[in-house]
Amino acid sequence: MTQSQIIIILVVIGGVITLQFFQGRKINLLLMKKYVQGFEKNLRIKDKTYVWIGGYAGFRAHYELNDSAIKKLELTLTLLPRQSLLYFPISLLTRKHDRLYIVLRSKVRINTDVHIIKKYYYFLGPDIDEAKELEKGEVVLGESRFLTMYKNLKDLDKLMELAKKTFNPSGLRHIGLVKSTNILFALIKPDPDETPREVKKLVENFKNIVIHV
Numbered sequence: 001m002t003q004s005q006i007i008i009i010l011v012v013i014g015g016v017i018t019l020q021f022f023q024g025r026k027i028n029l030l031l032m033k034k035y036v037q038g039f040e041k042n043l044r045i046k047d048k049t050y051v052w053i054g055g056y057a058g059f060r061a062h063y064e065l066n067d068s069a070i071k072k073l074e075l076t077l078t079l080l081p082r083q084s085l086l087y088f089p090i091s092l093l094t095r096k097h098d099r100l101y102i103v104l105r106s107k108v109r110i111n112t113d114v115h116i117i118k119k120y121y122y123f124l125g126p127d128i129d130e131a132k133e134l135e136k137g138e139v140v141l142g143e144s145r146f147l148t149m150y151k152n153l154k155d156l157d158k159l160m161e162l163a164k165k166t167f168n169p170s171g172l173r174h175i176g177l178v179k180s181t182n183i184l185f186a187l188i189k190p191d192p193d194e195t196p197r198e199v200k201k202l203v204e205n206f207k208n209i210v211i212h213v
Helices: 003-042 087-094 153-166 195-210
Strands: 045-053 058-065 070-078 099-106 114-118 135-141 144-150 172-178 183-188
Touching: 003 045, 003 058, 003 070, 003 195, 070 195, 099 195, 114 153, 135 153, 144 153, 144 172, 153 172, 153 195, 183 195
Parallel strands: none
Antiparallel strands: 045 058, 058 070, 070 099, 099 183, 114 144, 114 172, 135 144, 172 183
């Protein structure tokens, strides 16, 4: 291979990398904009704060809501690095998809620990401090199998009911109530059209579960 051929190949590779950067950045920015617009349209927000993560990697949103049961709603969106031609394929293999982490900080005291976790989602198993103290089981939601951890079967039934009313099972990865931090936590594979409505349903149905646990 001649020196001129090598230079041409490097120029082409550089051009492809540059094109992928601008196209991937545009997609991620459009996704973030659509999520923000969707959340603000579907939630009754009293105050809001946004923190951008790495420019194109996602954002954290802290919402104070007009809601009698929720102190604060915290959303963290992490997007695949679509702007990086080199890292994007690796990320597809390791992370597989965009992620939305949801934390509802409750005004009502949560007196139980219960988790519903997509089977095999965590490579080394879920990092749950109280796991040894909880009963274990399995359930099916949609076409997916989930591991369950709970203290009280009635609490698990309530959380199952909330999950069914709120999320598309194919996108749900983990939902749980945590006594020590007084929160409801969820991790999902988000969809820019569905997810804002799912978060709205989660907020609306949250009160029905915490007053019984």
